[in-house]
Amino acid sequence: SVMRIDTISIFPEYFAPLHLSLIGKAIDHGLLEVSSHDLREFTHDRHRSVDDTPYGGGAGMVMKPEPWGEALDSILEQLPSPRRRPVLVVPTPSGRPFTQHAAAELAGAEHLVFACGRYEGIDHRVLDWADEHFELHELSLGDYVLNGGEVAALAMIEAIVRLVPGVIGNPDSLVEESYSASTRGMLEYPVYTKPSQWRGLEVPGVLLSGDHGAVDAWRALRSREITAARRPDLLDQESPDRP
């Protein structure tokens, strides 16, 4: 089944890179449809204004609700009926953390819409209205502040789309990853390839031994060491994936 992704932003060109590499191939193979929409196309004044001063005062500007309402209406009108509610992802610093778990959850959606804000955010009534017409997810990429939602949306889209069957060339790499690292499991072990000697540096002997049991043990040990050193918080969680 084809996954459809719509992005809405005042900088739609941010999403041109999605047509490169893996995601580009998925689009070419008809597995994925990506459309980027310019929010200013839903303004009608001479200055095509999308922002105004915040009620209650404070620095910066807030994105006006009207253009967002018209942009989201336009997405809903273009849906084949009868339609399941599309998913609306709104990147925001105040969102629920976007994790591998969230990516897997969203990878099952048929239609994803990303509303990318700028300025100090979007008038909250847009989210209140959207909650009635979409399956709304306010998501944070991490504990740092970006200037807008576009970079967060790009990262989320890549994390989601690579989980869609058929998009990634080698499905095995996903299975391994889902059990050993980068999810709520552990951090990835170090990887090596030819040449076995490079600038006087060797590849760990066990990896050349052909002893798969020893290799698995070495990798599990390295993952645990690295996780303990860099992400002790991941070790505390009891998870069925980790014996």
Ligand SMILES: COc1cccc(Cn2ccc3ccc(-c4cc(N)[nH]n4)cc32)c1
């Ligand atoms: C809303 O509160 C804000 C406070 C200060 C600046 C901004 C800028 N900004 C506008 C829209 C927007 C969307 C997402 C993000 C974002 C997400 C993550 N994880 N970091 N930053 C930042 C955004 C917003």
